[in-house]
Amino acid sequence: MRSEANMSRNVKVLRPTSFVYCRAIVPIVAATIETIVRHSSLNLNLCNALVLLVGLFLGCTPVGTDVSKRSSNEPLEDGVSEAAQPKITVVDRLGHAVNFQRAPRRVVSLVPSATELLFAIGAGSTVVGATKHCNYPAEAMQVPRVGSGLVESTSREAILALKPDLVLCKWDTHEPLMRLFEQVGIPALNLGAETLDELFTEATLLGRATGQEQAADSLIKEMTDRRDQLVERVADFTADQQRSVFYEVWDDPLMTAGPKSFIGELLKMGRMKNIFEDTDVPYPRISSEVVVARNPDVILTPTSHMKQVDLATLASRPGWANIRAITHKQLYTINGDEVSRCGPRLLNALEQMIDAVYPETKLKETHQP
C-alpha cells in the first residue's frame, strides 16, 4: 500500500495521458520481456534490468521496483521525530543501519557462522530459519531450512513464510536478498566475518540486536583470553625458529590457503611459516614442484579430501617422499568444519594447529584448565 501511495505522488507530475499510458503499458511490456527472457533461459538479473530500462524509457518507474526503497523500517533522518525513538540501532559491516523497537524474536540466519554465534551468545532460541550448512550446535539442526545459502538456492518464500523480524545475510553475495527484505520491510543485516576481529565485531552487533549484550561480551572475553593463551604458547618462536607449514586444502587439483585467507591468518597467529606466503589468491592452485622445493616441516590438511590423506599416499606422490614433513611423519588433519568457518569454534582449529606444529608447547599447558 505504501508503495502505491508513493507511486502516485511521484507520477502526479506527469501529464494524465502519459500517466495512464505508463500504468497500462509497463506491466504488459515487463511481462512480455520476462516471458521472452525466461524462455531464452537468460539471467534473471538481465530480465530485471530490461524491465527497469523499459520503465525508464517510458518515463516512469514500473510497479514494485525501486519506488519503495526508502520504506518503513529505515526512516529518513528528518522523519524520525514523529515516530517513536527506536530502542536499538545497529550498523552492519557495509555501514547499513537498522533500527529495532524491540529485540527481534524470529531470526532467519543465512550465514552458518552467524548461526553458531547466535547460539553461542544465548540467542539460539530466536533462530527460526537457517541454511542447510548450519549444523552446529546440535540444536541448530532442529531449525527449519530455507536453502543452501546460495542466493539461487535460497527460498525467498520460505523465509517470508517464517515471518522473521530479522534476517542475517552474507555481505558479499546476498545483495538481491537484501533488496527484497528492504522492500517488504524486514530488517536485514550484512554479516560474514573473515577475521577474528571481525568475528568479535559481529558478536557485539548480534548481542546488541538480540539483547544479549552481556553474553556477547563474555563470549568475546572468553575467546580473547583463549586466543592470548594460545598465542602466548608460541610467543617464544622467533622468525628463524618457526616451522614451515604447507596447508593442503585439496589434493587433486593441488590447492593451498594463501595469506589472504582466513586459514592463512590462523597460520600467522600460530607463528607458522606458510610456505605459500607469496600468493595473492585466498585458495590458489599450486605447483607440486614448489612444495617439493620449499620442503615444509609440517603438512596440515582439513578432513575433507579427494583421496584418503595419509603419509603413504602423500609419500607416493612424485618427489614427495623426501619432503621433510613426510620423512619426519609430520602430517596432521584438522577438523574441516572448525577450520573452514570463521565462527565461535575457530580457536579450536587454531589449537589443533598449534598442537600439531608445536607439540612441545602442549606439555607446558597441561596444568591449566
Place this chain on the structure above:
Amino acid sequence: MQRVVIAWGILAVASLVSLFVGPIAISPWDTAESLFGDASALSSTEQTILFELRLPRMLTAILVGGSLGIAGVGFQALFRNPLADPYIIGASSGAALGVTVAIVFGWQAALLGLQTSAIAALAGSLLLVVVVMLIGSLSRRSGSLSLLLAGVALSSMINSAVSLLMFWNEDKVTVIFAWLMGSLASNDWQSVTSTAIIALVGLGLLWSLSRPLDAYLLGDVASQSLGVHLAWLRGLVIAGASIATGAAVSSAGIIGFVGLIAPHMARWIVGPKHVWLIPMSACYGAFILIVADSIARTIVAPTELPVGSVTAMLGCPFFVGLLLFRSRSGSLVGDAS
C-alpha cells in the same frame, strides 16, 4: 618434406626447453653437467623436480596434445566437418560427469597408476560415447548426422546434470571447476605409462584407417564404390578417436582448442592425406600443449593456471595469424599434392 622435419624439430626443441621452465629455475648447464659428469651439479631437490615431476609432465603434455590432435582429425573426417573436435559427441561432458560424481561422492580408487579423477573421467567419457553410438546405430536415419545430433543432445543433458551436482554441492564447486579446466600437474611415471599405452592404441587404430578415411571424405556414395564399408569405418573411427580422447581426458581433464586447431595447422603443411596428416596433427597438438603448460605453471608461479584456458588464449591468436598469412588451402579434401 623439409617442412615436416622442421615441425618435428621445433617440437623436440620446445620439449627440451620446457624441462627447464617452471616455478623453480633449473639451469640446463648444471643438468648437462650432472648427466655427463659431476652428478652433484644439481641439488637433490632439483633432481627430484626435474626427473620425478617435469619429465613425466612434459611427456604427458606430448601424449595428451598428440592424442587430442589425432582425435580431432578422426572426428573432422568422420563428420566431414572442419568444426568437429575431440569432444564433439560428448566425451567432454561424460568426463565432466564422471569427475563431478567422483568428487561429490568422494570415491577413491586407483587403477594402473591412474588417479580417481582420471578413472572417473575415462569411464564417463567412454560410457557416453558408447551410448551415443548405440543411439546412432538404433536410429532409423543412418549416417553421421544422427550420431552428431545424439551426441549434442546427450551432452546438453549431461552438462545440466553436472551443473545440478555443482549447485547442490557448492562447497566443492571450486575443485570441480578447477578440474574441468584441465591440468597436467598430477601425472607421474605410472600414469605416463598407462596414458602412453591408451594413446598409442588410438593412434595405431586411426593411422591404420588412413586410406579408407581418404576415400570416405569423397562422400558416402563415392567411398562405397571404392569399397569402404561405411558402418564399420564409422565405428572404428569413433573407437580410435574416443580412445585417444580418453587418454587425454584421463590424464589432463578437459583441454579445449588443441584438438580443433592442430588438424588444420597440419593440413596446411602436409595436405589432406591421412597417412601424413595424422602424425603431423599429433606433432602440432603436442607442441601447443607443451608451450601452454610451460606458461600455465610459470606465469603466476608459485600458483598455476588451468592449462585449458592457456591453450585457447595462446592458440587463438597464433591460429588467426596462420589463417591470415597461410599459403595453402586448409579444406578437408584440399588441393594439396
